[in-house]
Amino acid sequence: MARPSTSIHGEWTTRWAFILAATGSAVGLGNIWKFPYITGENGGGAFVLVYLACIAVIGIPLMMAEVLIGRRGRQNPMNSLRSLAEEEGKSTHWQWLGAMGILAGFFILSYYSVIAGQAMAYIPRTFFGIFEGVTPDGAASIHSALVSDPERLLAWHTIFMLFTVFVVTRGVQRGLEKSVRIMMPALFIILVMLVGYAANTGEAFTRSVHFLFDPDFSKLTANSILIAMGHAFFTLSLGMGAIMVYGSYLPKNTSIFKVSVTISIMDTSVALLAGLAIFPLVFANGMEPGQGSSLIFQTLPIAFGHMPGGQFFGGIFFLLLVFAAWSSAISLVEPIVAWLVENKGMKRLNAALFSGATIWLFGLLTVFSFNIGENWTLFGQTAFGLLDYLTANIMLPLGGLLIALFAGWIMKPNSAADELAMGNGLAFKFWLMLIRYVTPTAIIIIFANLIGLFG
Numbered sequence: 001m002a003r004p005s006t007s008i009h010g011e012w013t014t015r016w017a018f019i020l021a022a023t024g025s026a027v028g029l030g031n032i033w034k035f036p037y038i039t040g041e042n043g044g045g046a047f048v049l050v051y052l053a054c055i056a057v058i059g060i061p062l063m064m065a066e067v068l069i070g071r072r073g074r075q076n077p078m079n080s081l082r083s084l085a086e087e088e089g090k091s092t093h094w095q096w097l098g099a100m101g102i103l104a105g106f107f108i109l110s111y112y113s114v115i116a117g118q119a120m121a122y123i124p125r126t127f128f129g130i131f132e133g134v135t136p137d138g139a140a141s142i143h144s145a146l147v148s149d150p151e152r153l154l155a156w157h158t159i160f161m162l163f164t165v166f167v168v169t170r171g172v173q174r175g176l177e178k179s180v181r182i183m184m185p186a187l188f189i190i191l192v193m194l195v196g197y198a199a200n201t202g203e204a205f206t207r208s209v210h211f212l213f214d215p216d217f218s219k220l221t222a223n224s225i226l227i228a229m230g231h232a233f234f235t236l237s238l239g240m241g242a243i244m245v246y247g248s249y250l251p252k253n254t255s256i257f258k259v260s261v262t263i264s265i266m267d268t269s270v271a272l273l274a275g276l277a278i279f280p281l282v283f284a285n286g287m288e289p290g291q292g293s294s295l296i297f298q299t300l301p302i303a304f305g306h307m308p309g310g311q312f313f314g315g316i317f318f319l320l321l322v323f324a325a326w327s328s329a330i331s332l333v334e335p336i337v338a339w340l341v342e343n344k345g346m347k348r349l350n351a352a353l354f355s356g357a358t359i360w361l362f363g364l365l366t367v368f369s370f371n372i373g374e375n376w377t378l379f380g381q382t383a384f385g386l387l388d389y390l391t392a393n394i395m396l397p398l399g400g401l402l403i404a405l406f407a408g409w410i411m412k413p414n415s416a417a418d419e420l421a422m423g424n425g426l427a428f429k430f431w432l433m434l435i436r437y438v439t440p441t442a443i444i445i446i447f448a449n450l451i452g453l454f455g
Contacts, residue, residue, distance in 0.1 A: 003072065003075070005074065006074060007249050009249060012172070012249050012250060013173060019263055021269055023262075024179075024180040024330075025027045025331030026235060026237045026263060026264075026328070027184075027187065027235075027327060029325050029328070031235055031267065032324050034231065034234070037296070040295065042221075045216060047227075047228055048272075051232060054231075054232035054442075057438055058439050059236050059238065062233075062400050062403060063236055063264060064256050066238060066247060067256045068247070068407065070137070070244035070248040072415070073248060075342055076102075076335055077101050077245060079095070079339075080248060083093050090246060097399065097402045098244070100395060100398075102240075102241045102339060103238035103395075104391050104396060104399060107390070107391050108332060108391050110359050110387065112328070112332070113164070113359070114153065117157040117158075118143075118146060118156065118297060120159060121146055122301070123315055123318045126304060130142065131301040131302070131305035134302055134306075139298045144330075150371045153219075154217050155361065160322075160325070160326075161359065164329040165352050165355075168337055168352040169329045169349050169353070172249050174311035175330075180327055187323045190323070193316065194240035194313060194317055194320065195273050195276050196425065204279075204280040204284035208283060209276070212279065216307070226446050227393075229397060233392070235271060236264065238399075239396035244335070256314050257420060258420070276439055277317070278300065281300060281304070282295070284303065287303070287305075300314070322326070333352065333355050333359070336359075348426065363384035366384045369385070397446070400439075405440060407435050408436035409436060416428075423426040
């Protein structure tokens with residue numbers, strides 16, 4: 001399989017278009033819904049420090065590897081890995097690494113859409129003052145009424161998937177690029193507004209800064225480190241085919257190193273800003289940060305319901321959450337669509353509709369896991385819990401490990417150096433050392449710890 005010189009799907013018009021798209025893929029529910037609550041559950045500052053180390057040592061080198069594989073292959077992840085393996089005289093079975101990434105993205109979006117649908121449902125509820133003066137029991141009751149009603153939850157899941165598929169049907173420039181050019185600046189503006197709002201909580205804001213940035217390593221466990229690593233993959237969209245397929249649309253003259261660092265910084269900044277926006281509201285209302293996944297949908301509505309301007313800023317917050325989820329969702333559909341167009345000869349419209357419908361259908365497992373199927377368990381987990389754990393803690397890190405091995409050992413150094421355009425100097429050798437030794441070793445050690453936890 002000869003690799004093409006350009007993607008049949010088109011290219012990003014500028015370097016910043018790719019940065020916005022890839023940042024949009026990375027910035028999502030992982031930053032705003034998941035990062036604050038797992039930080040709260042794992043002790044704050046020490047967890048944040050480990051998370052930042054995972055971004056630097058694992059995240060950035062792997063993002064560079066995914067982008068270079070995507071741009072050099074110029075196809076969907078399966079075809080790119082197959083053609084590059086053939087080019088290096090290696091087994092074409094490496095294409096199944098691309099398949100695993102696409103499958104991980106499929107699983108993630110199936111439950112991601114249901115969570116994003118809940119955020120959509122909260123926008124009118126918050127703007128119309130449903131949470132004004134609400135008690136903890138009242139907030140829990142409102143959330144329970146939403147998720148325990150399969151028809152209502154299904155409706156919001158459906159609406160979110162329709163929005164997602166609509167963008168993808170329009171192609172790279174008219175759909176993906178145009179949407180992120182609007183959504184990403186809006187997302188940052190809203191987030192800065194919310195941080196400014198939270199800064200007015202006084203002592204609670206100061207406490208939040210200490211909670212996020214003062215490390216207490218006594219609160220760290222081996223499981224916390226695993227969660228930090230898994231979240232580094234989840235939040236940067238690594239191991240799920242999204243960054244690889246976006247890389248296949250990247251113009252040849254764009255520096256992979258510069259865009260990867262820029263995307264990682266922007267993504268991490270959003271996660272930290274989300275913490276600075278959320279934790280002051282939690283502390284100001286005498287609540288605990290380790291509230292788990294209920295932090296967003298039960299704890300924060302109480303805070304917004306008891307603060308001046310909470311009705312407006314609460315609605316803005318859930319709008320931010322939906323924008324973030326939407327920009328990620330379109331990137332999770334794209335690898336599947338690209339594969340269907342390239343391998344099955346489908347038109348983009350049909351491929352997007354088929355992909356969206358299949359993901360929507362699989363998402364019913366998550367919809368029902370909150371209500372009529374809450375007792376349908378496997379390994380003691382509901383469908384939602386199992387998919388979340390399987391993807392974030394197993395599939396994405398395993399995919400990252402194999403991507404590191406492919407970029408570091410299967411591709412010849414000259415091939416990687418040619419695509420990265422860094423020369424053969426110190427910078428390239430440092431990246432090669434990280435991708436060959438440091439990143440794989442870090443992932444293997446954390447997997448060993450995981451096995452030890454259950455042993």
